[in-house]
Amino acid sequence: MGLATSWFMRTGGGEAGEVARGLRQRDPSLMDYLIQNYQYRLFRYLLMLTGSRQEAQDLFQETWIRVLEKGHQYQPRWKFETWLFTIARHLVIDFLRRRQPQSLDALLQPNGADRPLELEDTTSASAFEQVFQGEEAASVATALRHLPPSYREVLSLRFHEDMALEEIAHVVGTPLSTVKSRLYRGLAMLREWLKDIYA
Amino acid sequence: MHEQARWLIDKRQVEGLSAEEHDWLEAHLESCAQCRKQGLETERVLCALRSAAPRFDAALALATQMRARVRARELNENAARLRALWISCALSWVLGVVSAPLLWRACAWIGYRWAISRAVWMMGFALFWVAPAAVAGAAIAWRQARGAVTSGE
Numbered sequence: 001m002g003l004a005t006s007w008f009m010r011t012g013g014g015e016a017g018e019v020a021r022g023l024r025q026r027d028p029s030l031m032d033y034l035i036q037n038y039q040y041r042l043f044r045y046l047l048m049l050t051g052s053r054q055e056a057q058d059l060f061q062e063t064w065i066r067v068l069e070k071g072h073q074y075q076p077r078w079k080f081e082t083w084l085f086t087i088a089r090h091l092v093i094d095f096l097r098r099r100q101p102q103s104l105d106a107l108l109q110p111n112g113a114d115r116p117l118e119l120e121d122t123t124s125a126s127a128f129e130q131v132f133q134g135e136e137a138a139s140v141a142t143a144l145r146h147l148p149p150s151y152r153e154v155l156s157l158r159f160h161e162d163m164a165l166e167e168i169a170h171v172v173g174t175p176l177s178t179v180k181s182r183l184y185r186g187l188a189m190l191r192e193w194l195k196d197i198y199a
Numbered sequence: 200m201h202e203q204a205r206w207l208i209d210k211r212q213v214e215g216l217s218a219e220e221h222d223w224l225e226a227h228l229e230s231c232a233q234c235r236k237q238g239l240e241t242e243r244v245l246c247a248l249r250s251a252a253p254r255f256d257a258a259l260a261l262a263t264q265m266r267a268r269v270r271a272r273e274l275n276e277n278a279a280r281l282r283a284l285w286i287s288c289a290l291s292w293v294l295g296v297v298s299a300p301l302l303w304r305a306c307a308w309i310g311y312r313w314a315i316s317r318a319v320w321m322m323g324f325a326l327f328w329v330a331p332a333a334v335a336g337a338a339i340a341w342r343q344a345r346g347a348v349t350s351g352e
Contacts, residue, residue, distance in 0.1 A: 026271040032264050039260045044253050057256070061263045068267050069274065140247045158213065159248050165214065183213045191244050 016076035023071030035064055038084060041161060045085055048156040049092050049149055059095060063088045078170075081161065085171045089153075143193035151186035154179055200227065204234040208241055284338065291331040299328060 022030030042063060046056035066087050074083055144152055150172075157168045165183075169176045207224045210216060216224065228235045303324060310320030 026274055028268045028271050031267045031271065035260055035264050035267065039263075040253075040255050043255050043259075044251060047253050048251075053253075057259055060259060061266060064263050064267050065270055068270055140250075155248060156251075159245055160251065180213060184209055187209055187212065187241070187244070190248065191240055194244050194247065195240065 016080060019080050020074050020076045023074050026068060026071060031068060038081065042084060042088060044160060045156055046088060048152045059091050062091050066091060082167050082170055089171060139194055143190050146193060147186055147189055151182050154182045155186045158183055201234055204231065205237055208238045212241060212245060288335040291335065295328055295331060302327060
């Protein structure tokens with residue numbers, strides 16, 4: 001039995017209330033459990049959002065420290081992963097704001113209902129190519145690199161995390177209609193980019 | 200009709216379909232090779248997207264766990280210190296309130312005994328009474344300023 005699973009055994013289940021109580025107490029064994037349990041999903045989300053392995057690694061650590069510091073704010077009525085991804089997203093925005101302060105307004109207050117995050121495209125080809133395996137790897141990586149980060153984000157939350165649309169709207173902090181619109185457009189763009197290899 | 204089918208192909212993946220929409224789409228795909236191809240392409244795209252398997256460095260998780268433990272200890276220690284400070288403040292305030300009448304009389308007596316003007320001994324009383332709160336407030340402000348510098352804010 002792993003160290004992390006001992007927390008679950010002790011509390012007798014994965015109730016959100018137990019997680020909230022453990023976070024309020026800053027229980028180290030709960031943190032171990034959460035990090036171990038969500039490490040992969042959080043890292044994948046950060047990688048999809050930033051497109052940079054190094055940045056995803058840095059933000060991964062910062063996200064967990066923020067979870068520890070803000071743990072008292074977690075409400076059991078939220079799914080833990082929804083709260084976790086919301087924190088991670090805010091850290092990514094802070095990070096990008098530091099990197100390109102002139103685009104803060106564009107970042108947080110897009111003009112129009114469905115304008116994606118206007119980020120400088122620093123996505124490295126290798127970051128996505130390392131993520132995808134198989135013969136389609138290069139094509140999928142290229143397609144993702146050409147998607148705006150906000151489209152990559154909702155696609156990841158929907159199709160990697162299997163989140164409900166309402167949960168995605170909560171994480172992203174946009175209306176449900178915007179989430180849907182980004183999903184449809186992102187899917188269409190991805191299909192357009194990959195059309196040739198499926199022809 | 201084809202537009203409707205293509206819209207439903209995407210909707211199936213994004214939002215899900217009602218039973219009626221599902222039946223209509225299935226019937227259409229049976230008879231339309233072009234839309235069926237689009238449906239297959241969409242499924243392949245999503246399959247490729249879901250194949251994302253980033254290599255995760257286990258050392259990163261371990262390092263994060265260690266960092267979280269250290270930070271948790273720091274936060275708990277700070278919380279304990281802050282709690283002690285607040286308790287001291289509360290006790291000081293209670294004692295101040297309880298002792299205020301006695302202190303007032305003592306100040307009045309000193310003023311009478313050494314012929315100090317009323318304004319002066321009253322000011323002395325006020326200073327003596329607010330001194331603990333002022334010291335505690337200064338201590339809290341100092342701690343917060345130090346915390347802001349430490350965290351680089």
